[in-house]
Amino acid sequence: MGTVTLRALHKSFGSVPVLSGVSLDIADGEFVSIVGPSGCGKSTMLRIIAGLEVQDEGAVEIDGRSMAYVRPKARDVAMVFQSYALYPHMSVERNISVPLLMRRLTTAQRLPLIGRFLPGARAVSAAIAQDVRSVAGALELTPLLGRKPGQLSGGQRQRVAVARAMVRRPKVFLMDEPLSNLDAKLRVQMRTEIKELHAKLRATFVYVTHDQSEAMTMSDRVGVMIDGELIQIAAPHVLYDDPEDIRIATFIGSPRINLIAAHVADDGSLHAAGRLLALDHRLAKAARITVGVRPEAIGLAQDDTETAMRARIRLVEHLGSDLLVHAESADGAEKLIARLEPRTGRHLRAGDVVGLTFDPAAALLFDQDGRRLRFPRERPHALLSRVLAET
Template sequence: MSFLHINNVHKRFGETHVLKGVDIAIEQGDFLVLVGPSGCGKSTLLNMIAGLDSISEGELLLDGRCINDVHPSRRDIAMVFQSYALYPSMTVAGNIGFGLEMRKVPRKERREAVDRVAKLLQIENLLDRKPGQLSGGQRQRVAMGRALVRDPQLFLFDEPLSNLDAKLRVDMRSEIKQLHQRLKTTIVYVTHDQVEAMTLATRIAVMRAGELQQLGTPHEVYDDPNNLFVAGFMGSPSMNLVKARIVEHDSVLVAQVATGDTTLALPIVRDREALRDWCGRDVILGLRPEAITDPASANHRDGNIHEAELPVDLIEPTGADLYVVTTLGDASVNARMRPGTPLRPGERTRFAFDVSRMVVFDPESERRIRDEQMIDSALEETA
């Protein structure tokens, strides 16, 4: 049995159906990240797990126990909020130990617990300070310490890094990941930042308009998306999506893309069995930027590299990478190349496509076109 099972959960506010049958199961020690655009229902779901919102329909099971009607104080769950929610008149030690004090934990035991957590979070020298004397990152550590000191069954994080600047957000992200690796705790974490989700999670639940779009490992939601929404939402830059037509050319199944005066034919490697039924029909191709590169950087050993000469529309150096924008069909496409690749906007150059990473979608339903075996695996994963 799963440690946390969100079983067909619905939430309604009057006539508004906010959550529509969400089903997620994770094991003890997992780091689940709920990710999606603003208004998709991820924070509502987190509040329902915490007991701050009621459930309209469905079940929440924690370690086999239904907690639908259990008071928040009796759920053995700790929550870290976006706004820190520290008491300004208390010291750091007082804020961390406040929950234990409310539970009548003896002073000596309370102090030992606070010292242990402060050492873990490397804030021992801040215990006598007030929140107003702390930086944003230090306040977030205190908020985390207040949750950790209770040693609960489950930790909930509601966009805890959104108030921090970019560099501090990256540093705190690493600290949270290291903390999880050391403590092996079970965490449910809400964010709208898909890079944060990819970095932290052992499992990602991608949500949209109150519905679960995909549940899987970071690798699965990135390289094997269920639909166009997941493909476009996960990744920065996002997956390139291009209109194409499936045809059979010299007994080889290819995706044809009209580009300028020529037609680019990309061989189909994945999901060939399913795509044979799409011959003569229009589809949407999906390719990550790193699957389109300069020929010298491509992995030619597996025989899945297809080269084509295309225009260079824009160059975006980032230091570690060089992103090159070209036109494929009627879409602007991002390619990821080696830094220092000698290119100029307006010229033409050869691009190398790794067709083994190409995925294909139905333009009407927006669902992934998969071989039957892959469909069965995806359904099992979501269930």
Template sequence: MGHIVLSGIEKSFGATAVLKGIDLEIRAGEFLTLVGPSGCGKSTLLRIVAGLEAQTAGDVSIEGRNVNGVRPSDRDLAMVFQSYALYPHLTVRKNMLTPLRLRDLTAWQRLPLVGRFLPGTAAKLAAMQQTVAEVAEVLKIEPLLARKPGQLSGGQRQRAALGRAMVRRPVAFLMDEPLSNLDAALRVHMRTELTELHRRLGATFIYVTHDQAEALTMSSRVAVMMDGELLQLDTPSRVYAAPADLRVAAFVGSPRINLLSGSLDAAGRVSLLGRTLRRAASAPPQAVTVGLRPEHLAVVSQGAIVSQGAVVPEGEAGETFAGTVRHLSYLGSDVFLHAALADGREELVVRCDPEATESLSPGDAVAIAQARGAALVFGADGARIPLGEAADAALEVA
């Protein structure tokens, strides 16, 4: 349940094209995250799926049915927003009952006092109470049912809002930055809760966030968007390790991937900072950008590797970049060392073990080694150029 297909979705506000032809298939039961910088069109795309916004061109189909002209309430989707949108004057139980009352009771049956004595109302009310009890159990919010939103913590309110969305048993949950109002610790905790909830429900989740770490930790697949375009749709590990585009590589990962300018010659050799990569590319000669993740670099001192930041093969310690320590940023389990390279223009960020950097201070000279086979190469158009096996054993550098 919950198979959703978007084809050729375009959206313009006046003369501004906000979505430029999005094709995206969301598999039944998957946790798919739309991620990208603020303003790239994520919310607009989600609102089009929900039917809250009409697309300028393209089709939305849910469970094989084209829903282009179908009203939001008839799409069988549940939308959870960053503002919880709970009724403040109603208890959690009544908040959860409201969508069921609107869907299952007639206008007469909903009348105060009189309604409950009309035929059929009692049975429907009992079924609704049963549904609320079941959902409350899944979300572990039974003790909160009698409280009003003002008496709940941020995380509890979030769960109550989810509960209200869940009672209708939608084919898919659409969530637009639902954790952004929570403090940092609770946000990390709720990531785990949402992932577990997704596993328990087996429902389709479409989740929107600008936070790449949130996207990587929770999703089955990640759709990276930028400027109204879908740049890559892949598993979190593929998006991180094999980004299709320079913009994806730069957006995913924190601290950011190191990007250095290089060149690709007619023989397919990639050079940067006066050295040549072992692996060759089969692409025409051009200026390229070489991406090196901080964990694929290591600091080397007097021929020995002092940081465990990378898998640097023995014997390669001599093949290093010379740099000067600019800054050490301490994060507890890791230290990120920022080094200015000898040419003074480029800087590299290297992940290090805290113990390994204890003796280092800004201004110290360091040598930086690079893990073999880890460099990512992007062409002049931004697309990644795959590298093959070592073309020539003599090019024994990186």
């Protein structure tokens, strides 16, 4: 078992609050990622779980047991750092075996030269060597066991760091941006390896990264942390399609979601970018609403009669599988990015003026505090399905 529970963790460094009430329940064997901009408190949260840092308030439980006063070594967690933290003068084999040597051999047995002749030392050393070989085999490090970290590539070093975490067979793996020192291609490849490792070990993974695509591709659930708060934690597609908060909507998704200032007419109807968004509800007259539309929900208006926002194209980016059109309204007030199929947008050039339209069913509404507006009586998909041309 390896459940992790965080209860209202608070942490400040001096007068600077870093975590402001982080609560989280992680199931046994789950892969949870925490994603957020640099400096938002991700590493601090992970270090508190590991026991390397102590919270000011709140509690950490592993398998339902409070970790207060439980030292890092006694927590049955292993941490993989961004920097790998390998010993440069030791071989790969020695690096991987360090956690086992520290645990299984007594201080006397670890002494150079004489230690190995003490009673029991030989059997323990043989068992450790066996465990190291097994982990090295699983991570395809066997041919590298005799090398020093300096003789390895970035990806290989990263794998050694994972092997060192694995060798103790901990219940919980804590990974702090383990891929951020690798080049882009290798990073994508290592994502698959880590995901496969998780499937094989069935241990609990808590993975911290500033890279949303890393978090989204690997995890069962992703938590978005901003300024020391976990704003939403959900399956990747839920964060993308159904964000609770405008900060989630803008953080998740690349290119970024389009945000359009909407206005509420005298009769309470909502208008954005030349469209009337039909709602069963009437909104308060002066309400300031922001409409979020993902780039793939924006399209070219098919004909002139369709109500559309007139926009001038600033840039067309050909990405192969799709095409990004950056455009702005005539007054420059609205900037939009549309993701089109290459066939649809092949003829477009910078400077062209086009009509852009969006599927109102895909629009997300946020109030002036950035909270998602929901209309509970309606089914989410039916919410905006009736579109009327603005008069």
